[in-house]
Amino acid sequence: MKNKNIETKKECVTINSPNGEITGPKGFMASGITCGIKQSGRKDMALIVSEIPASIAAVFTTNKMAAPPVVLSKSHASNGVASAIIINSGNANACTGKQGMDDAQAMARLTAETLGVNTEDVIVASTGIIGVPLPMKTIKLGIEEAAKALSFDSMAGLDAAEAILTTDTFKKEAGIEVHYSDENEGFIADRGIIKIGGMAKGSGMIEPNMATMLAFITTDAEIEPKLLDKMLKRAVAVSFNSITVDGDTSTNDMVAIMANGASGFTVSEENSSFFQQALNTICIELAQLIVKDGEGATKLIEIEVMGARSNSEAKQVAKSIANSNLVKTAFFGQDANWGRVVCAAGYSSAEVHQSKIDVFYGDQKLVENGCPIGYDNEKVDAILKEKEIKVLVDLKLGSGNARVWTCDFSYDYVKINAEYHT
């Protein structure tokens, strides 16, 4: 039951935090170091630690080839408590068989021993090349160094955000503050401030259902694990599971959130919707950053579908359009090829009537009732030159709607993926 009074009060405000780091919320330390997995010498190990055991919730890849760190972390997250997240980049520890599971367990154990916490309270994530065993001597030394480098400082959060990247071209962070307050006879009294910080990596292979994508979120709110899990799943549905770069989903993806209660403010079922909005905002921001950094991407494309028979059918249509290589190359070419949008809507499994569909690019209507209408070429061309483009498809069959984000498809996508050698 939502407490609407609290949620809609104008005193409840969220502020996008200039300090988006995962070390923004109270009680979280982090580090990002070069341990030597990547031949490039770039940072390749990150550690996030909560001073006090935190509630944990996490969502994992649905790929049946889930890598050992995913299998292990799913088990560790299931008890609802975590103290640390250890992440390496440069090697995904995927397709590594029994050795891979032993190595993931060793990463958790070594981290726990170094920090003096329970092994089951350590979450492990890996990203990078597939099919090569982790260099465990390097990993062991790295964990010790990462623990030494731990700091509450914002720089430490930035280092961690850098250390989880692979083919990404920039760090991805977002932060928000939620101010809860009461108005009492004209006086406004703070009830509490909670912070949420997040970091992510993506680039290529990003489809819904968690693809070569890692995101870690911290908050100093007090939230019991079941509620945290429910809120994370809701936020992931409208953010990370609503983006697509090339339709592939990977073996290693996860989104995890730790809530340590250090702010002293408790988020409960009754006052959860405000926190939910803030969490959605953070997740959508991180998800959009991932799409913007899609391999070779030059544009962020939002596909909104309305008027579907249901929200899930709206999402099917939106994803069908967002995953179409023909649609994506047309946006790269800045061409108003609405035919490809209509065609992609037609081959999704959702109900679509060709005599009803309308298509808009930005505020310009291009298609009405399935046929093109005389639109203003100059205005449409101007929209297509923008870095961010909104496509709206109205199926006029019901009240289902959905939004997904994708990027355009350029020569550089092919270049990056054809020249990336195993």
Added chain:
Amino acid sequence: MKNKNIETKKECVTINSPNGEITGPKGFMASGITCGIKQSGRKDMALIVSEIPASIAAVFTTNKMAAPPVVLSKSHASNGVASAIIINSGNANACTGKQGMDDAQAMARLTAETLGVNTEDVIVASTGIIGVPLPMKTIKLGIEEAAKALSFDSMAGLDAAEAILTTDTFKKEAGIEVHYSDENEGFIADRGIIKIGGMAKGSGMIEPNMATMLAFITTDAEIEPKLLDKMLKRAVAVSFNSITVDGDTSTNDMVAIMANGASGFTVSEENSSFFQQALNTICIELAQLIVKDGEGATKLIEIEVMGARSNSEAKQVAKSIANSNLVKTAFFGQDANWGRVVCAAGYSSAEVHQSKIDVFYGDQKLVENGCPIGYDNEKVDAILKEKEIKVLVDLKLGSGNARVWTCDFSYDYVKINAEYHT
């Protein structure tokens, strides 16, 4: 009930015909002319006519935005008899609303009047740009000219094959002869020769379920429409519905076969399996030609999946791999990135166990029980340099298997599709 005696006799032979044209089988005339729809001045109208009314069977796009010619031809094919197929390229007559349906009907009626046959016995197909009404005056004159140009000659078949192309870079034809004979006390007596000829167009947007793809097949066998329909569906399943270029399916696709009985030889349920094999061969050949001419394609990739729980799950896994942009760019880059193959197998909806999967490129095993094995780099590199590459995935879960064909993914795919302007 199959008559195995006839089917397996060594005297039943098929011969790949050097004359693959649709005018190869007896009693079929064709023409291919420039009527003026394409601004380039290239051929843009084809006509196929059977001297005598023929049995017809056809398979159409499943896209819900099916174009007017598809809707009309579905209705015309349903009576099982056809005399002619009229095809224009350069304009798809799709997303054209009521006008589009009037125009498709007019195309059938004008063709019927010119040839002196029933309007319902004319099949209409269109391919090209979307959302622009057909230039009906041009079409009318074109139909008259195409009828005048009709000929039994092989050149006429070649002209027709050329006239249905859009962005294709070469004509696609295949032909086969089936010799039925009896051995009687050491003497071999011919029972009959039937011919099958086919032509197709594809290029881009080719996914299973008939995508921007047209194929027309003629045969002089006598076959009743129901059996013809059953055999066409079987052949399409293992050929045109087992290829993919970019996963998009279009508004206009169809595969149609006419059987006019001019050879005097009847194919019935009892002796159908030999004809089925020949039809499958023709369809697979045409389908592979379409993939080879995929936009920007440099390689033909065969993905075979065995050991699935069922044939349909095998096809799901094969298509998941064949549609992966990451797999396709890796083949373009000639990189042995088996990880992308394993990953794509993992996100299909079929049952897959990561501890069981084996992957072969050509005769080289790269992955055993989900883990890479020490393979011969030089041998694998040599395989990856070939123009045709076979990938075999063994799931070791059951006896289901499937084969699909795709192409690699090059810069030119992006170039062609980004620079194609509406």
